[in-house]
Amino acid sequence: MKSEEELHKLVEKVIDDFAAWDEDERYKEPEKELRQLLEDSKVLGFIMYTRLSDILGWHHRMLTEAKEERTLTAKEEVLLNDMDAVHDLMERTMDEENGRL
Numbered sequence: 001m002k003s004e005e006e007l008h009k010l011v012e013k014v015i016d017d018f019a020a021w022d023e024d025e026r027y028k029e030p031e032k033e034l035r036q037l038l039e040d041s042k043v044l045g046f047i048m049y050t051r052l053s054d055i056l057g058w059h060h061r062m063l064t065e066a067k068e069e070r071t072l073t074a075k076e077e078v079l080l081n082d083m084d085a086v087h088d089l090m091e092r093t094m095d096e097e098n099g100r101l
Contacts, residue, residue, distance in 0.1 A: 011038055 015034045022031065 008038065008042060 015031065015038065018027070018034070019031050022028070
């Protein structure tokens with residue numbers, strides 16, 4: 001099990017990756033919420049991972065580490081450094097949640 005500090009760093013890196021990908025700033029508000037959540041969790045002493053899914057709209061997904069690469073686990077695994085795959089997954093997820101598929 002990772003220490004809380006390591007988990008905070010991992011979550012912060014994921015948020016940074018997310019922000020770097022969001023060139024047109026469509027997700028600026030969710031990014032702010034995520035950063036505030038991370039800061040709150042440092043004060044409270046825990047990270048509310050389920051809120052990450054709530055804010056991003058990715059229900060029943062979780063952040064994991066595998067083979068020293070950060071991955072987003074949903075119905076499939078997508079390496080977070082493969083921005084095209086992450087974008088495709090986000091689009092499919094948003095379409096599913098909006099009933100477009």
